[in-house]
Every structure is written in structure tokens, then in C-alpha cells.
Amino acid sequence: MDSFGALLPRLVTEVPGPGSRALASRLRRVESRNVTFLADDFPVFWEEARGANVRDADGNVFVDLTGAFGVALLGHGPPEVVDAVARQSRRLIHGMGDVHPPSAKVRLLEALVALLPWPDGRVILGTSGSEAVEAALKTARLASGRPGVVAFEGGYHGLTVGSLAVTARTTFRKPVLERLYPGVAHLPFPREEGVPGAADHNRPDAVLEALDHRLARGTDDGPVGTLIIEPIQARGGVRILPRDFGRALTERARAHGVVVVADEIYTGLGRCGAVLASPEVGLDPDVVCLGKVLGGGLPLSACVAPRRIMDAWPPSGGEALHTSTFLGHPLACAAGEAVLARVAGDLPERAEAVGAALMRGLTARLADAVAAERVDVRGRGLLVGVELLDEHGSGRPGAGVAAAQRLLERGFLALPAGDTGAVLELSPPAVLTSAQVDAAVDAVAEAVSGVGA
Numbered sequence: 001m002d003s004f005g006a007l008l009p010r011l012v013t014e015v016p017g018p019g020s021r022a023l024a025s026r027l028r029r030v031e032s033r034n035v036t037f038l039a040d041d042f043p044v045f046w047e048e049a050r051g052a053n054v055r056d057a058d059g060n061v062f063v064d065l066t067g068a069f070g071v072a073l074l075g076h077g078p079p080e081v082v083d084a085v086a087r088q089s090r091r092l093i094h095g096m097g098d099v100h101p102p103s104a105k106v107r108l109l110e111a112l113v114a115l116l117p118w119p120d121g122r123v124i125l126g127t128s129g130s131e132a133v134e135a136a137l138k139t140a141r142l143a144s145g146r147p148g149v150v151a152f153e154g155g156y157h158g159l160t161v162g163s164l165a166v167t168a169r170t171t172f173r174k175p176v177l178e179r180l181y182p183g184v185a186h187l188p189f190p191r192e193e194g195v196p197g198a199a200d201h202n203r204p205d206a207v208l209e210a211l212d213h214r215l216a217r218g219t220d221d222g223p224v225g226t227l228i229i230e231p232i233q234a235r236g237g238v239r240i241l242p243r244d245f246g247r248a249l250t251e252r253a254r255a256h257g258v259v260v261v262a263d264e265i266y267t268g269l270g271r272c273g274a275v276l277a278s279p280e281v282g283l284d285p286d287v288v289c290l291g292k293v294l295g296g297g298l299p300l301s302a303c304v305a306p307r308r309i310m311d312a313w314p315p316s317g318g319e320a321l322h323t324s325t326f327l328g329h330p331l332a333c334a335a336g337e338a339v340l341a342r343v344a345g346d347l348p349e350r351a352e353a354v355g356a357a358l359m360r361g362l363t364a365r366l367a368d369a370v371a372a373e374r375v376d377v378r379g380r381g382l383l384v385g386v387e388l389l390d391e392h393g394s395g396r397p398g399a400g401v402a403a404a405q406r407l408l409e410r411g412f413l414a415l416p417a418g419d420t421g422a423v424l425e426l427s428p429p430a431v432l433t434s435a436q437v438d439a440a441v442d443a444v445a446e447a448v449s450g451v452g453a
């Protein structure tokens with residue numbers, strides 16, 4: 001019999017059950033109202049998680065197709081991370097990251113640099129993805145000597161004010177629009193002919209023309225020194241950068257002395273079947289941002305660049321110019337070291353294999369809807385998007401949200417993605433069993449057809 005972690009869904013109450021509902025009404029009284037979406041049928045409150053399973057406050061067992069925002073690629077509570085954190089917690093829970101650093105930080109950074117393309121790589125650690133993005137933007141500003149930034153529509157880089165300036169979605173930006181710094185130009189994310197949402201303005205050659213124009217003219221705050229891009233937009237709707245575009249973009253950036261920052265916070269460290277997703281889409285970045293998978297469930301992120309870029313920062317004269325209280329946190333570093341050992345091992349291949357099985361199942365089960373252009377299924381490794389389309393081939397607003405809700409009611413956790421919520425985003429743990437993959441395929445196909453595809 002399968003144990004918790006490898007189970008299929010087991011619902012013992014309605015979803016959400018009375019336990020989750022009671023927690024929702026307590027939360028409503030103490031949390032700022034914008035943070036957690038609370039409704040009669042949402043959310044479930046988590047009590048326990050292992051492998052690909054989550055148990056909620058009512059004892060319902062779910063299969064997690066989100067990886068909890070893409071973090072749990074090794075599964076929830078991976079034994080090697082649990083052990084590393086337990087060992088570390090008996091010795092040193094908190095250190096002084098940039099003053100008297102924990103030895104765990106050195107081991108983590110050595111493991112990280114050994115995995116990345118730059119033998120002379122240098123790292124700035126952080127605790128969240130947004131922080132890694134901010135470190136990268138500062139680094140690129142220093143290295144290029146120029147203030148302007150090019151980012152892309154649909155891009156998600158975080159919600160702290162510094163990272164929000166490059167995140168594209170208007171709903172996130174609007175409440176603090178006048179606080180966001182100038183000098184950021186958003187270009188359309190290139191869409192090849194035949195993919196959903198393809199239009200004249202986002203044809204790869206049209207976007208390259210817009211990029212040329214930007215590089216020549218600069219931004220409202222001066223010349224462009226930084227370009228930030230996700231090799232695959234994850235929260236933007238699992239939109240994959242066309243490879244020729246990635247190559248052309250890298251070439252143009254090099255020619256203009258622009259620092260290319262690849263935001264691989266979602267895509268990196270095995271998620272898409274390789275240590276980095278950038279090479280696959282033709283990108284050759286100067287700076288890479290990592291997070292999510294890195295901490296194995298603990299908050300940990302990193303901005304990594306070769307020395308030629310990172311040494312734009314002056315040596316520390318005793319006061320770091322970019323640091324924080326929890327930088328190099330010993331528990332997170334110990335967890336990260338355990339994760340990186342797996343990333344250097346079989347994790348990317350495992351993500352590739354499980355992702356291929358998931359993709360095969362979905363394309364077979366949804367073949368009619370795909371042929372009728374009501375659905376588009378795409379992805380790399382274990383980052384998969386199922387987009388629900390209208391009669392014009394554009395994403396159907398809210399359809400991914402509705403499909404995710406149907407999945408929840410059947411015991412599968414999934415998230416919507418894309419600016420209008422037209423995409424169902426799947427980024428499950430690589431420990432999904434084949435029975436869980438098959439059940440997920442059935443459930444996703446049912447949810448997608450249940451919302452009219």
C-alpha cells in the first residue's frame with residue numbers, strides 16, 4: 001500500500017471542510033484582507049505535506065500539482081533536506097551572514113558555483129525571489145553603468161517595490177505606480193506564429209525591432225544597461241521564449257554592452273529538465289536569479305554572475321552595500337546544499353521524464369480539444385501550461401481559474417496563470433508516481449472539458 005506522499009486524492013469531507021472554513025473565519029479577523037483570498041469554496045488550510053501529497057485541516061489528502069509555487073521539486077519534506085535542517089538546527093540556527101558568516105554559507109556557495117556555467121561565479125544570497133531580482137538589478141546597474149532597463153510584458157519578477165518596477169502586470173503595479181522608478185521599458189513577449197496570443201505587435205521580428213529602437217533611443221531615464229527576462233514566463237502563463245529570439249536578444253545585448261539578467265527563479269535548478277532553462281531558449285545570460293527550488297522549502301534565493309560582472313561591486317570596506325539580517329541563514333543554506341546535491345545528480349532528468357509522461361498523457365487525453373484549437377498544451381520538464389482558448393485562439397479569461405477550482409474539488413491542487421487567468425499551470429514535484437501522473441491527467445482533462453474546452 002502506498003504511503004502518504006504517493007497517495008491518490010482521498011477526500012473525507014466536502015472541500016473545503018469545516019476545519020478549513022473555521023480557520024478561514026479566524027484568519028479573516030487577523031490578516032490584511034488583500035493577502036489570502038477567502039470564499040465559501042476556497043481555500044483549504046494545510047496541516048502536513050510529504051512527497052506529492054498535502055493533508056488539510058480536515059484530513060483530506062490532495063495531490064499537489066503546484067509544487068507550492070514551484071518550490072517542492074524534490075517533493076514536500078524531502079528526507080535529505082529534513083535531515084540537513086535537523087542537523088544544522090542542533091548546531092547553529094542563526095548566524096551573522098555578512099559579518100561572521102556561518103560555515104554553511106560557504107558550502108552552499110561552493111556547491112552553487114560548481115553547478116553554474118561560470119567557474120569564477122560570485123553569489124549574492126537572499127531570502128526571496130524578489131530579493132534576488134533586486135540584487136541582480138543593482139548588479140547590472142553597476143556593471144553596465146547605465147540606468148535603463150528592458151523587461152517584458154507578462155513578466156513576473158516579484159512584488160517588492162524594486163522588483164515590481166520590472167514586473168509587468170498592471171493590477172500589481174497600479175496601487176503604487178508613482179512609487180515605481182522610471183527607466184523601465186516593457187516590450188511585448190515574443191509569440192511565434194501559431195501560438196496562442198500571437199499578433200502583429202509580438203511577432204519575434206517585430207519585438208526585435210522594438211528592442212533595437214529601445215537600445216538606440218534609451219528609456220525615459222537614460223540609456224539601457226539591463227535586460228531582464230524569464231526563459232519561460234511561468235506566472236505569465238507558461239510562455240516559452242522562441243529560441244531564435246533568445247539568441248538574437250543575447251547578441252544585441254552583447255553588442256550594446258547591456259547586461260542580460262535571466263530570471264530563472266521558477267525555471268531553474270531542474271524544474272525544466274536542466275540546471276538552467278536559458279540555453280534551451282538561446283539565452284546566454286550575464287546574471288542568473290534563482291530561488292524557489294533552491295531552499296527545498298526554506299526561504300532562499302541567489303543572484304549569481306561571473307566575476308567580470310559581479311566585481312562591479314566594490315570590495316566590502318566593513319559595511320556591505322547590499323545585505324540583510326537573514327542573508328546566508330544557516331538552516332536555509334544547509335537545506336540548499338542538500339537540494340543542490342540532487343540538482344547535480346538525477347533531479348533534472350527525473351523532472352524531464354515525469355514531465356514527458358505528464359505531457360504525453362495530457363496531449364493524448366486532450367487531443368480533440370487541441371486539434372479543435374480549444375486548448376493549447378505546452379511546457380518544458382515539469383513546468384506545464386494548459387491554456388483554454390476562445391474562438392479567436394486567444395486565452396479565455398478566467399478559464400484556468402475555473403479549471404483549478406474543479407481540480408481542487410477532486411483533490412488536486414493547481415494554480416491558474418497568465419494575465420487573465422486563462423492558463424492552468426502545473427509545476428508538480430518530480431516524485432509524482434506514475435499512478436499520480438495518470439490520475440492527474442484524467443483530472444486535468446475532466447476539469448478542462450468541464451469548463452467548456
Ligand SMILES: Cc1ncc(COP(=O)(O)O)c(C=O)c1O
Nearest residue numbers: 128129130156157158263265266
Ligand atoms: C520568475 C519569478 N521571479 C521572481 C519571483 C518572485 O519570487 P518571490 O515570490 O519569492 O519573491 C517569482 C515568484 O513566483 C517568479 O516566478
